[in-house]
Amino acid sequence: MYLAVAAGGFRRYATYRMATAAGVFTNTVFGVILVYTYLALWDERPHLGGYDQSQAVTYVWLGQCLYATLAIQGGGAEKDLMERIRTGEIAVDLYRPVDLQLWWLAGDMGRALFQMLGRGVIPFLFGALFFPMALPTGVTPWAGFVVALLLAAVVSFAIRYLAALSVFWLMDGMGVNQALMITGIFFSGMVLPLNAFPGPFGEIVRALPWAAQLQMPADVLMGETSPLTAFAFQAAWAVALLAAARMAQSAATRRVVVQGG
Template sequence: MGVYWAIAVRSFRRFSTYRIATLSGAFTNTVFGFIFCGVYLTLWEQRPNLGGYDVTDALTFVWLQQGLLMPIGIFGASTTVELGERVRTGEIAVDLYRPTHLMWWWLSVDAGRAGFQLIARGGVPLLVGSLVFDLRFPSSVLQGLAVAVALFFGIVVSFGLRYLVALSGFWITDSRGLENLALMLSLFFSGTILPLVVFPGWFGEFARATPWAATMQVPIDVWLGQDAPVQALAFQLGWLVVLLVAGGLATVLATRKVVIHGG
């Protein structure tokens, strides 16, 4: 575990060097926060309590959403994009020579990235939003702890999805098409475009049952008190286990494929 902790720390330091990009990103998220607030205020004025959210819930969702986009890696984090590129170029062979498990290595790298993004960009939009709007915050220490665990689970679930997409390059040669498809699915089913609670009927139930819902929608609902923490965390943990097991199996199969091809 000490090796993977060291990898995460070094990854944190690596991403902390991009100060201008981080400040620019935080500013952009804040601007989009105000744009989304205008849209949501109009929507909730027409449909009060839409999806069980009141106006305060909806506005809080916006600022949490903007703060979590980069930590969770909704748009595809640079760590897994880098992994996909290494698969395409064959540089992944160097990774396989390391005395560490490929998936745990990249999970550690992604954890360091997510930790920095959470500190540097996660809180800025929420802080600005709370100065302008009346937002909702966890009402107890227990709820705050549940939010922290839900956020951690959400980041790992997101990594599991992105890792599988990156490793698909072992079989389809170029994973960029699948990466674009995964991006669209992530934007829609994570709650980035609209909270999943606004989708009615069977489609809403389906959307909230996908692994993408576990990345952003569930942690935010735990924050808002919309979901029972135990059930929400169990849902996330289920997807986390499925994806990491699938990632482990994909790693074994990919490694065998490299050996067969002589790479």
């Protein structure tokens, strides 16, 4: 059942060919801009955040690869869920003989897989072809990266799903979407690696769940952290956020007021 839902999510996003092509172009252009920005910054601050220049470049292209995959700025399953809650169509979902959270998780995993293959791989390969990148040659780091990426996708979904459930009380998701966009871009490390933030503030942002999205997979791939430590961090946040979402869902659906009908 849930595999079919995931496959449906994959097929749905595969139909948006022009949007995918535009996304590939946009991520490639932004990647080039960020690479030269990072190179200038690393010229002034060598080994900033513990990275050398090739690692900084690798981080940029991983970010462009995972930007849509992990819906770092939003735009995944939560957008549809918010709209269904707002219009009252969520009542149909609640009558389905399936687990609501797993249903939306499966669909978002299908979306993430397509965005990875359809939009993320090409900019990453472009970066590897034209810029020096610190990519491992062994199988083990890549296997660890795949596991970290899967856990990152679950954490990303959990953050967005929990935020989407707030529409049961707020009745509108516009402000929530804006908050997701701002927090996702900054706290995931899309602007600057979280390792580069100094002092107590750096320790705080590296302990937040957004660090599980980009920073952890990047560090696992480049050998900057122990894979088991990264997996434990990501899994802990995934379990905590999914459990919190489960409780919020239970509270919201205990007495549902259907909007729009």
